[in-house]
Amino acid sequence: MLRLGWVLSLTLTAGTAIGQEAGVVDTPFVAEIDKGRVKNDIAVATQSGFRDTLLFPMSAQFGDFKPAVPLMVPLKLFSDLSAGASFSGGDKVAMVSENSESTVEFDANGFFGSVKYPGYDLTIQGTNLKYISNTDTSSQFSGPQPDYFDFSGDNVSFGYAGADYLITIECTVGDAVCVSENEIKKIIDNFILCDDDNVCVNSFPVKREEQ
Numbered sequence: 001m002l003r004l005g006w007v008l009s010l011t012l013t014a015g016t017a018i019g020q021e022a023g024v025v026d027t028p029f030v031a032e033i034d035k036g037r038v039k040n041d042i043a044v045a046t047q048s049g050f051r052d053t054l055l056f057p058m059s060a061q062f063g064d065f066k067p068a069v070p071l072m073v074p075l076k077l078f079s080d081l082s083a084g085a086s087f088s089g090g091d092k093v094a095m096v097s098e099n100s101e102s103t104v105e106f107d108a109n110g111f112f113g114s115v116k117y118p119g120y121d122l123t124i125q126g127t128n129l130k131y132i133s134n135t136d137t138s139s140q141f142s143g144p145q146p147d148y149f150d151f152s153g154d155n156v157s158f159g160y161a162g163a164d165y166l167i168t169i170e171c172t173v174g175d176a177v178c179v180s181e182n183e184i185k186k187i188i189d190n191f192i193l194c195d196d197d198n199v200c201v202n203s204f205p206v207k208r209e210e211q
Contacts, residue, residue, distance in 0.1 A: 026131035031145065051201050055200065056200050057085060061087050061089065066196045068106070069111065073192050076115050080099055081097050084099075091107070092107050109127050109129050128164075129164075130164065147207065151185075160206050
């Protein structure tokens, strides 16, 4: 069982989600996203899993706006927004479900989503921003970075198609054990993946070591 009674605040950096060291000056840069791979993964999931594709809720109101990173959110968040939501546009596209249990907000570099479960809140953020030391002159960050998946017991971070993601859990029932590791894994396995055209499918394309 996991005892997750707090929200982890991390800086998403190149290759992994870690905090920047004190006194180290890092330069942010926008990572390359492999959009073709995302579309291919959605097509494969649709064909091999006999799954239907759906448009992200209210995406018809996005206009010319395209999400900066592949959207990956829990099924409950997607369902809550599909059942009804308020929408705001402009520099930051945002939606809040009518049941007030799910939200998602987009900006120029990614998104931040939150969803309420019995006993705990889950947040998911995705970004195309990475950080590199001013003294690093290597070319290791050219092109989309490889996938990774890290379930440390306190948080979940992963990379997909060049983007970085961080999941955090906050218990809402005091300091009790509020969620099991298996429950979190089931939520992740049921994630919704969307491309930059807001075409979505029920799939989590990042391989885990235990799989």
